Amino acid sequence: MSDRRIGVYICHCGGNISDYVDVEAVREAAGREAGVVVAKTAMFTCSDATQQEMVEDIRENSLDGLVVASCSPKLHLYTFRDVAKRAGLNPYRYTQVNVREQCSWAHTDDKKGATEKAVRLVRAGIARTSLTDSLEPVIIDTVPRALVVGAGIAGLRAALGLSDIGISVYLVERENAVGGRVAGLGSMYPHGRNGNSIISQLVSEIGKRENIVAYTGAEVVEKSGSVGNFNVKVRVGGDKPQFVDLNVGSIVVATGFDTFQPGNSEYGFGTGGVVTLDQFRELLDRSGGVPAYNGKEIKSVAYIYCVGSRRDPGVEEAKAYCSRYCCNAAVHASLLAVEKNSRIHQYHLYRDMRTYGRYELMFDQAREAGSIFLRFGEDAPPVVSQSAGGGLRVSVKDLLTFGEEVEMEVDLVVLVTPMKPRQNGGLVDVLKLPLGKDGFFNEIHPKLRPVETVVDGVFICGSCQGPKNSSESVASALAAVTQAASLLKKGYVELEPLMAVVDRDICRWCGECARACPYGAISSEEIQGTEVASVNEAVCKGCSGCTPVCPKNAIDLKGYTDAQVKAMIEALAE
């Protein structure tokens, strides 16, 4: 029998759970478990009203354990820990049981089974809770400095944003000059400002800031420590590199993108007259008067959209994703072209015109300026060939004219290619940043935590996270500033106390645990003449890699002790 006083709450999730799990049956089963003194259901356990009710229950019934069976702890672990805290209950005496993702959503075809599974999971949660102890978070003071990696428009703006709110910045750029891709751009949509003038403005502002130090030709080569207090080693210079050690509280990654290069034969790329949008932009930006290619006036252009994107990824490294910026960029380029040469003929061969939001206006302008738009299907891409006259012949089955075969002769074919993830091999390893399926850096959650990564204290912004245009990159850079600042302005971070703990009476240092630790958190220390394992709390992630390898069973994980896990397994199997 248990002397614990546990409260259990089963969430309907407004039907998300209760449509498939008989929450009332789960509540009844939970109520029969030893130590359970409160067992309730609620429409939304996360709602403010139910939270209040839990607080009152905890206080009135002097509960010493709390279990909520609802959704994934990713969503609401902190919500309910906070409820416990507000009620005066140690938050680590709380257990979240996920009966939504693991029961109702996974077993929509088997209500009985889903309910039975939920009952067992809740029993396991209660079993764990019965063995919980009060734990206190590890407090680490934060260093009021940040490292920004990458000095393109996002990195530059992030550095200024941090500096604006009193956080010192180290800005590290791999290239020998700051400014990134935008520095090389002329007129940019939607406001027509020149990329290089925007960058100059930012760079000159950075020059005025005493609390920003920039390193160019520099790379981050080592990182240790943890959120709030990282030690970073930067290699500066090429042939005779110097190494700089930096101590920062957070890291903002803004390393940008690479441009997809079409395969050699694709649409005749590599032969004369077939260029990428980037190359075409450069040509336009450079030409003072009427744009010319190989010294000849460009009288006609065909743009082929989605070259390398929205494709079966098996084909020539093509990307499945939509690259977001390119429709806008191509339409904008055509507007620049017609500005420089009003007689130019332009044909846009597209799949879906994704000039989203306000950019729709550019699409309107382009049509008004004489651009002709033709739509091709995914299965019938345009064909580019050399024409007898030495020009390029483009043929396409145009869906807008109901499948008519259209042929055009043009001076230039512009391949509109996507952004692709940048090759940041070294940095990925150093920072241990996760990549998404598309190869870009991945955020934790696009809505809840859009610039945070699974590495606490390391933020991502700009196009290293996915295709974005310049102003969108700046917005995300400032969002990363906000996130970093909310961490650093507070002055300290609380780390989860779910960490390895060594029983020094049993440990006879053999080093197995240290070898198993992926974070280098375990070393040996001498206590009263005996060498034992010691865990660095600032570094330990609570991954539990060390606990199973100990031959003496001398190392355990706080919050998920062997005893707790065993009790959970027994409850599940009951």
Added chain:
Amino acid sequence: MDLPGRETDSMNYDVLVVGSGIGGMESSLKLGDMGYKVLLVEKEASIGGKMILLSKVFPTLDCASCISTPKMAAAAHHPNVDLMVYSEVEEIERSSRGTFNVRVRKKPTYVNPSLCTGCRQCETACNVAVPDQFNASLAARRAAYIAFPQAVPKKAVIEKEGSSPCTFTCPAGIKAHGYVALTRSGKYDEAFNLVLGETPLVGSLGRACYAPCEGECTRGLAEGAVPVRRIKRFIADRYYQGHRQPVYSSVEKTRGHKVAVVGSGPAGLTAAYQLALKGYEVKVFEAEPLPGGMLRTALPSFRLPKAVVDRDIENVTALGVVIETGVRVEKIGRLKEEGFDAVFMATGTNKDATLGVKGEKLEGVRGALDFLGSVNLGAEPSLEGKTVLVAGGGNVAVDSARAAVRLGAKKVIIQYRRGREDMPAHRWEVEAALSEGVDLQAFCSPVEFNGENGRLAGVQSVRMQPGEPDSSGRKKPVPVKGSEFTTPADLVITAVGLSPSTGDFEKDLKLNGNGTFKVNPETLQTSVPYVFAGGDAVTGPSMIVKAVGQGKRAAYFIDQFLSGESLEGADYDRRLGPVDQKAVLGRQESLSRLEPVAEKEIPLAGSKGGFNEVEMSLTEEEARYSSGRCLDCGVCSECSQCAASCPAIAVDLGMREEKRDLEVGSVIVSTGFKLFPADAKPQYGYGKYKNVITGMQMDRLLAPTRPFNAILRPGDGKVPDSIAYILCTGSRDKTVGNPLCSRVCCMYSIKQNQLIMGSLPLADVTVYYIDIRAFSKGYEEFYNQAGGMGANFVKGRVAGIDEQENGNLVLTYEDIDGGGVIQKAEHDLVVLSVGILPNTDPFGLFTGVELEQDDFAYVKEADEDVNPGKTSIDGVFVAGTASGAKDIPDTILHAGAAVAQAAAYVERIRRGK
């Protein structure tokens, strides 16, 4: 929940965030985390904005509630964030040192939030139904409501849009809307008691009130007014049938003061009743042998049965009020001597006015009041075989004529100097009189009564014609020369007005020229401080309900007087202004036509001697139907059931709005967007075809807090099996003035496609599109996923929709991929993927400096390339869709950008730069 209390009033906030959608919440939380003090102002009753109302969100298919509720709870509990909900920022002014002076208006919620437990009892008790804005008007909500189940704070609010016109116009302040709403819910006793709270004369008013409320009824602008008076009669009759006696007994006389009421008409009885309820010892003096004043004497019993008057008066006497009849008070000083601390003079107008023509003194020429009083006492002899001529056009004239018919008169004539339509008498009473054989001679007026031996023999009259308009705007009747004619008559009843008989009091109290008491019109106090006067004796002859109002007012001020309170500036009338009737009609999503119940009278039976009541009461069914026609103009009906039902005694119907003046360092505008009104594309039939809904409505149908427990089509509740989506409804469309792409409609439609196919595996989903804009991270994959699940994407614009008899809809569209032919397709539900329009509210907030808008009336971002979120005003930032359409991830990033800059600005001001 940290509602700003007194301690925060004197405190400055670092940042004011206007609007608590996902952008506003994100901004507030991040600023709070950074250590800045934030005030988050939301105009609705809950924070959360539009996102909390969605089902799931693309492309991760997270439940919108699951994303929003933690943010909402965090905002409510954050130590650095204060919330003001149900509040509106009224004015923002930039100060010289770069801060902002802000005025916030906290709308009254009529519920004390610190007492409310969110139990929703008030919602259950509420009798009003208005379209629920939190369910995209798919369902109704109450006037007392909690916005939605996950609301933060979870506190009820009571929505008072203003006074309902019926209630506002009632001179007695009777909550007409309230008892109509209660009747609709079948709460007849509660309805009765609501009226009883204002006046004891429930039954009498239900019959004899002129019902100015009905004249103001908004339904009257459509098919015809709600029969408010007859509903009151229904509830009174029903109550009195069940309660022969009042259920209460004498009220304890706690006040230690005695009040004398002189006159037991509607004003006197109401005042006595209200004063007794307040704990005063009240005595009523009545000169006539029976109490009731005009109710007793002037109104014939076929209109107002005397048993009803008796029962109404019992409502007064049951409280312990003593009525002494047959006592004429002549000296007010005597009352003072007898120990009365205050006196209310409600002596009415009990003298008939005269026509001022020759022969008025003849026997057989009588005033209407004299005649009707005698009829009511049963003292009037039969008029068998006689000819009666009534002069006048008011209800008293018509009552007299109808009484004469009942006394057996051979011929009854009414002469009225204007046209029939100008008669002040009720239209239906005139009609009833005519049907009983009364001869109405309009545009006729007696000029002389001819007598024989001092007795009336005939009436000489002249024909009239309309002349120039007089001061009342009506055409003044002028005699037609030479049109005189004579009518032989046995009895003439003059019903041309009444006047007060106040001569006895001339020495004590100041009088007006027409003999009425001179009073302060607000307090009804006379020239002698302890004497108050009201009713017809002050106003001249008027409506019963006006006299009731005077009695109530007098009771209030007599109480003030006796309590030693100042009468000046006392807050008697606490009504809100009337609502805008056009707005009321405008908010009806679909107003069904409901014809009024006809007025019905029991035809006069063969024997004309019957003085039985003629008007038929509404049946219960008719009363329910009629009250169901009420449009709930003011939203809250003021029926007070919420207050009665609240276990926490949290309802405070007297709450007033508050204004707070604050100084803040920076402002973030996150006021969000408006949805395109789908009826602006009439070819799609939204609002006309029941099974054409908007994307927001489909999101509500799919949401965990959905109004129905299924996806069904509104027309007939059928579960749809062929659903069409029309993308770009109101976006990329110059014909509706919105050339912009709304960015979210493709994706929310694709999300809904997946959810529909998940819950209705057999349903077909067809999406009519121009371009599918799946442009952001994970979107293209999400689009492909919908296609893989079976959604059918058809490129082509829909030209129009026609409704079939079974409610299905036939779409006409251009099938671009299918060879460009014009096709027709039948679906049983059409979802219009409506776009986003700007919310222009923030532009009115700023004084002194202009918050600039862009070409499309969104908040202009002055420097989007480098400083996204920066507006034309230094220190004011915009977050989210207030500056243009955005999806949720972009809104959150944009909010982050606004926060970074607002924080930088606050740091700058702190440094004094």
